[in-house]
Amino acid sequence: xxxITETTVWTASRTRVAVGTIFERxxxxxxxxxxxxxxxxxxxxxDQGEDKVVGGAGSHLTIDxxxxxxxxxxxxxxxxxxxxxxxxx
Amino acid sequence: xxxxxxxxxxxxxxxxxxxxxxxxKAVAAITHIQRLAGNAAVGRALRPDPSQVAQLQGDDNNFGxxxxxxxxxxxxxxxxxxxxxxxxxxxxxxDATFEQYDGHAFVQGHGDRxxxxxxxxxxxxxxxxxxxxxxxxxxxAHPERIRSLIARQSNxxxxxxxxxxxxxxxxEGGAQVxxxxxxxxxxxxxxxxxQQGDQxxxxxxxxxxxxxxxxxxxxxxxxxxxxxxxxxAAAMLTGGRSTxxxxxxxxxxxxxxxxxxxxxxxxPVTCNSAGSAKNESAEKSEDREDYHIVAHHSYAPRSVDVSxxxxxxxxxxxxxxxxxxISGPFKRYFSSVDVVRP
Numbered sequence: 001x002x003x004i005t006e007t008t009v010w011t012a013s014r015t016r017v018a019v020g021t022i023f024e025r026x027x028x029x030x031x032x033x034x035x036x037x038x039x040x041x042x043x044x045x046x047d048q049g050e051d052k053v054v055g056g057a058g059s060h061l062t063i064d065x066x067x068x069x070x071x072x073x074x075x076x077x078x079x080x081x082x083x084x085x086x087x088x089x
Numbered sequence: 090x091x092x093x094x095x096x097x098x099x100x101x102x103x104x105x106x107x108x109x110x111x112x113x114k115a116v117a118a119i120t121h122i123q124r125l126a127g128n129a130a131v132g133r134a135l136r137p138d139p140s141q142v143a144q145l146q147g148d149d150n151n152f153g154x155x156x157x158x159x160x161x162x163x164x165x166x167x168x169x170x171x172x173x174x175x176x177x178x179x180x181x182x183x184d185a186t187f188e189q190y191d192g193h194a195f196v197q198g199h200g201d202r203x204x205x206x207x208x209x210x211x212x213x214x215x216x217x218x219x220x221x222x223x224x225x226x227x228x229x230a231h232p233e234r235i236r237s238l239i240a241r242q243s244n245x246x247x248x249x250x251x252x253x254x255x256x257x258x259x260x261e262g263g264a265q266v267x268x269x270x271x272x273x274x275x276x277x278x279x280x281x282x283x284q285q286g287d288q289x290x291x292x293x294x295x296x297x298x299x300x301x302x303x304x305x306x307x308x309x310x311x312x313x314x315x316x317x318x319x320x321x322a323a324a325m326l327t328g329g330r331s332t333x334x335x336x337x338x339x340x341x342x343x344x345x346x347x348x349x350x351x352x353x354x355x356x357p358v359t360c361n362s363a364g365s366a367k368n369e370s371a372e373k374s375e376d377r378e379d380y381h382i383v384a385h386h387s388y389a390p391r392s393v394d395v396s397x398x399x400x401x402x403x404x405x406x407x408x409x410x411x412x413x414x415i416s417g418p419f420k421r422y423f424s425s426v427d428v429v430r431p
Contacts, residue, residue, distance in 0.1 A: 004214060005214060005215075005216055005315075006216075007216055007218060007383055007384075007385060007386050008212060008213065008214045008215060008216055008218075009211070009212055009213055009214065009406050009407075010213075010214050010276075011213065011276075011277070011279035011280075011284065012277070013277065013278065016211075016406070016407065016408070018406045018408070018409065020378065020383050021365055021374060021377065021378065021383055021384040021385075023365065023369065023371060023374040024371065025371055025374070025375070041378055043406075043408070043409060045406075045407070045408040045409075050408060050409075077367075078316070078364055078385060079364050079365060079384045079385035079386075080216060080315075080316075080385075
């Protein structure tokens with residue numbers, strides 16, 4: 001599990017994952033459904049370029065060729081919320 | 090008042106005295122770990138990773154080596170009478186371990202005009218964007234000031250000079266020298282917090298990591314430096330005085346002129362976005378995101394085009410720079426501009 005605070009950056013092996021501003025919005029879950037809830041723009045920076053994924057609980061993303069699940073997106077005062085990611089087997 | 094050097098722990102020693110104590114204390118602490126690790130009476134309170142214990146036990150001088158210290162070991166250290174300062178600096182990222190980095194304070198990267206370059210700074214998993222933006226701003230305005238802050242000692246530690254004020258509203262204070270051991274919270278293979286700068290053949294550039302750790306030592310831990318004022322941080326690095334301009338009460342033309350004057354005169358300048366309001370509409374949040382603006386975040390201006398009324402802002406993330414119309418999204422989503430004059 002990896003916890004990333006809003007406005008900060010986690011460095012994976014080849015990708016830097018930055019968490020932008022969390023707010024309640026629509027996002028796409030891994031099962032293809034559209035959900036509404038707290039979600040964060042996750043900016044994925046690599047040497048090859050950058051990508052942006054809007055992640056909320058239940059959505060998936062690929063980091064360094066591995067699949068990760070967004071377990072929790074929790075807004076907090078002063079934009080110090082957090083995003084918790086879990087690597088899938 | 091004579092300059093004081095903060096050594097590991099809480100004691101102060103005069104800046105001019107020997108730099109000796111830091112390493113012997115670290116050795117003593119790790120020797121203490123070895124003793125605990127080999128003591129069956131420690132029981133379940135201490136369950137160190139066997140590989141870490143082996144690494145510690147096989148390490149004769151404990152300083153020229155890469156040492157991993159698990160949270161369990163750090164917890165045990167907190168009960169000792171002479172723990173290393175690192176035990177107080179852990180938090181924020183729970184699985185981080187302190188690792189030693191054998192590098193250099195400064196490394197001139199390809200294309201850098203100076204060994205100290207604004208691109209050396211990349212924020213990590215700590216909410217100290219204000220400090221990172223300040224380091225970028227000072228590196229752009231006065232790289233020589235950054236160089237003058239850090240001195241490598243004969244024992245492998247670094248003395249970092251910070252211009253600290255006695256209080257937020259105080260004008261009292263002065264330069265303080267903080268002794269920093271080059272061990273940093275690490276997750277995986279990367280620093281947990283501010284990242285390494287350029288890479289030399291024999292090690293990474295450390296200046297931003299050293300300044301961040303020095304400030305964390307002064308404030309009592311990394312968690313204590315999450316959130317702060319970018320102007321005050323830039324003043325801490327230069328000894329200058331910070332002036333804050335409120336965006337809401339300043340015209341766009343004036344904001345452009347302030348930033349332009351600062352960049353022209355090599356005065357460190359930073360810009361701070363406002364936090365998102367508690368009941369902010371999704372439309373407003375989406376609009377801000379469309380401009381790639383992060384709420385409650387600090388940036389360092391790279392340039393300003395006064396005639397076009399735009400400002401180019403460097404994001405301390407190391408990526409995600411933005412160019413904004415000052416009369417538009419900047420005025421809507423930014424709260425302050427901080428300038429540090431000599």
